[in-house]
Amino acid sequence: MERHVLESLLTGDDEASVRALAALRSGAPYSVEERVQPTGVHAGVFGHRLQRMRMRGYEPPGLERAVQLVREHGRPVRTALIDPDNRTWFTLLFLTEDRSALVACVGWPLPLPARKPPL
Numbered sequence: 217m218e219r220h221v222l223e224s225l226l227t228g229d230d231e232a233s234v235r236a237l238a239a240l241r242s243g244a245p246y247s248v249e250e251r252v253q254p255t256g257v258h259a260g261v262f263g264h265r266l267q268r269m270r271m272r273g274y275e276p277p278g279l280e281r282a283v284q285l286v287r288e289h290g291r292p293v294r295t296a297l298i299d300p301d302n303r304t305w306f307t308l309l310f311l312t313e314d315r316s317a318l319v320a321c322v323g324w325p326l327p328l329p330a331r332k333p334p335l
Contacts, residue, residue: 217248217296217315219240219246222296223237225309225311225317226318226321228321230278231277231323232277232321232322233318233321235307236307239298239307242300244298244301245298245299245300245301246298246299247296247297248294248295248311251294252292252293252294252313253292253294253295255287255290256287258286258295259286262282262286262308263283266279266280266283276322276324277323277324278322278323279322279324282308282320282322285310285319286320289310289319293311293312293313293319295308295311296308298323304325305326306324306326307322308323
């Protein structure tokens with residue numbers, strides 16, 4: 217999928233969409249999964265990840281809503297990842313099977329790398 221096509225799907229004003237669009241425009245690497253998955257697979261996997269994150273005291277902004285939107289979509293989806301070079305923010309996109317529309321977009325900050333002990 218060409219970068220400009222993916223950019224054109226990010227029309228929302230939510231934080232994840234705005235950050236994803238800015239990252240793409242700045243040249244961040246991205247990947248779009250070739251394989252599609254049934255709605256239940258993605259909703260189940262990311263619903264479970266949401267529960268695990270909550271158990272650790274972390275609430276990724278928008279993940280619960282993204283899982284709900286994927287479930288409501290009811291048709292197979294494919295994922296896309298945007299991973300900026302600065303490794304501060306991770307973005308996950310759920311696209312329609314034909315890549316023509318965005319079903320959901322979610323992003324969350326990545327944890328800071330472990331600090332090295334002083335010498």
